[in-house]
Amino acid sequence: MKTDLNIVLVVLMLFLLTVFTILLFHKGRKNYSNIILACYFVSQIIGISDTLFVYGLSVGNGMPIIFYPIIFTWVPLFYFYVVSLFETDFRFSWKHTFHFIPFVIVLSYTVANFYIKDYDIRSQLIESHEIYNQLFYYFGMAFNTQVIFYNLAALVQYRKYLKRIKDEYSEIDHVGNNWLKTCLFGFVIACFIVQFGIYSQRFHVFISVDWFLAGNGAFFIFFNILFYKAIISPNILHRSQIKEKYKHSLLSTSDARKILLLLEQCMDEKHPFTDSSLSLKSLSKMTDVSERNLSQVINEHRKQNFFDFVNSYRVKYAMRLLKDKNSSRRTMMDIMYDAGFNSKSTFNNAFKKHSGSTPTDFKKMNS
Structure with missing residues (x-):
């Protein structure tokens, strides 16, 4: 029954993919x-x-064996997909081909130890599953290592992306990138479930659990999320508009100081930070200063990224509201929203960072 479910799920995945x-x-x-x-x-x-070969549905003498090395292209391709989301100008080049060296090695091993053998030997290797045992024994751990390495690299790219986003947005909870982090971990989990299933059969541990069914189910969910985000929601990430930071900037020190004065005046008088969706682009239109120059002034003269710069004003505004006796009956959530925050965790973290205390403690000290 479990095998039947696996076959149905695999066929369904093949159809959907x-x-x-x-x-x-x-x-x-x-x-x-x-x-x-x-x-x-x-x-x-x-x-x-x-x-399908594992479940005895394949035909022919060894053709499915050639499919095994292809799994060593999964992780590099998924990594390149992640990188292409973060870097709009990403394109494949010859330098990226070295990522597929493991695939070439496993393919060469498969050809040398299976396809150049006599017909009878190939048949025996298939019937006994010996060729699969060899592949899993020699390359199973290599695949697991590949999964860990590339997903760590993808997470590094993700952190760099978040850092760039903080240079352009004052609120990053709306950016909608949590799905990608979920997919990164989901891919790792799905791969390891399948690999654990292979080792459980080989060493006869936890064989009561159908790990292949669990792994295939995890992959099924993972594929659907990826496709939904790619087709249904094509604008899945806010791309950075500033290509290279101030590499060829012609902004003089005197002009930068004028922009800083104009910017601070705008923040103090117009309170644009109370808009939770405030971005570098919208502030640029408000001050009539280019996004690039605004970002450079904030980074170099305030020593902050855009995210921290705006939140510092929000925290100061929230502190004034908390000190105001007329606001004593207002809830902390009301003050949070009035200051421009729309996330309690972001509000608490920013308040602690810029004031040294939590909003609740600050309110108690000033009540």
């Missing part, structure tokens, strides 16, 4: 990230097809 790939190449072909995602789905289709 095929549909997803066609739609990505057709509907999303103008988006370079979608093209990479489509290539990733193709590699998954080939790799998952190999699973």
Whole structure:
């Protein structure tokens, strides 16, 4: 019964991935990230097809064996997809081919230890699953290492992206990138569940659990989230508009000071920070100063990114409201929203960072 469920789930995934790939190449072909995602789905289709061999559905003498090495393209392709989301000018080049060296090594091993053998030996290797045992024994740990390494690299890219976003947005909770972090961890979990299933069968531990079914289910959810975000919500990330920080800036010190004075005057008199969606772009229009120059002035003369710069004003405003006797009956949430915050965690963290105490403690000290 469990095997039947696995077969149904694998066939369903193959069907959906095929549909997803066609739609990505057709509907999303103008988006370079979608093209990479489509290539990733193709590699998954080939790799998952190999699973049917495990359940005895494959035909022919050894053709499915050639599918195994393709799993070593999964993680690099997914990593490149993540990078392409963060870097709008990302394009494949020859320097990226070294990421596929593990695939070439495993493919070479498969050819040398299976395809150049006699027909009878190949048949015996298939029937005994010996070729699979060899591949899992020699390269299973390498695949797990690859998963860990590339996902750590993807998380580093994610952190760099968040740092860039803080140079342009005053509130990052609305940016909508948590799905990507979920996918990064989801991909790792799905891979390890399947690998654990392989080792559990090999060493006869926890065999009462159908790890393949759990892993396939995790991949099924993972694929649907990726496709939904790529096609249904194409603008999944706020891209950084500032390409290279002030590399060729012609902004003089005197002009920078004038901009800083204008900016501080705007913040003090117009209170634009009370708008939770305030961005570098909207503040640029308000002050009639380019985004690039505004960012440079905030970074170099205030020694802050845009996120911290705006939140420092919000905290000062919240502190004034908390000290105001007329605001004594107002809730902390009211003050938080009035100051421009729309997240309690962001409010508490920013308040502690810029005032040295929590909002609650500050209110008690000034009541």
